[in-house]
Amino acid sequence: MKIRNGFVSNSSSSSFILGIAKIKDKQKFDNWFSKIDSRFLRYISIRTVGELESLHDACYFNADLKIENEEVKLHNFCKEVSIPVKNLTPYDLLFMVATCNDEGDDSFVNPCGDLNWEIDTSDLSENERKVYEGMIKENGFDLINSIFGVGRNG
Numbered sequence: 001m002k003i004r005n006g007f008v009s010n011s012s013s014s015s016f017i018l019g020i021a022k023i024k025d026k027q028k029f030d031n032w033f034s035k036i037d038s039r040f041l042r043y044i045s046i047r048t049v050g051e052l053e054s055l056h057d058a059c060y061f062n063a064d065l066k067i068e069n070e071e072v073k074l075h076n077f078c079k080e081v082s083i084p085v086k087n088l089t090p091y092d093l094l095f096m097v098a099t100c101n102d103e104g105d106d107s108f109v110n111p112c113g114d115l116n117w118e119i120d121t122s123d124l125s126e127n128e129r130k131v132y133e134g135m136i137k138e139n140g141f142d143l144i145n146s147i148f149g150v151g152r153n154g
Contacts, residue, residue, distance in 0.1 A: 012104045014153040015119060017132050018063065019146025020074045020081050023093040028140030036134075040127040043099045050090030063098035074098060078151030083143040095141065097131055100153060108150055117150035124148060 023029045023046070036044075045065075053067055064075045071082040076098055083094075110116040121129050128148070135146050 013108045013150055015101045015150045016076055017099050017128050017148040018076050018079055018081050019097045019135050020083055021095050021135050021141040021144040023095055024142035025140035032134055032139035037127050043097055045096045049088045049092050077153045081145040083145050119150055
């Protein structure tokens with residue numbers, strides 16, 4: 001049997017999007033949301049602020065969610081987004097998205113063999129791009145905080 005000495009890791013590189021926003025105009029939101037591919041819905045959660053307050057550090061759909069220090073915070077394996085609670089009511093709807101693609105390090109190796117985690121929206125899947133670029137005021141959102149990128153997922 002061979003025994004490996006030194007650092008051993010099961011982690012790999014994953015691209016992601018992470019976002020949270022208040023749904024301010026439900027009609028505009030519904031019109032935009034109806035065009036999202038239903039296979040992508042497993043990465044999305046829509047909850048009222050009141051529901052979130054009763055969850056207490058919930059973990060679901062690839063991210064941890066909590067209300068802390070007057071903010072609603074959504075945290076994945078390497079980043080966090082948040083929006084302030086002070087202007088929200090328990091009845092306000094929040095839209096949250098968290099993806100983790102688990103492509104592996106080989107997907108992010110440059111021609112020199114080094115890891116390169118610099119990506120742009122063209123590197124996202126079509127559904128991810130629609131959601132990330134769609135989180136704008138014209139689609140009924142307010143208090144928007146969203147990011148995309150690559151990081152170590154373990």
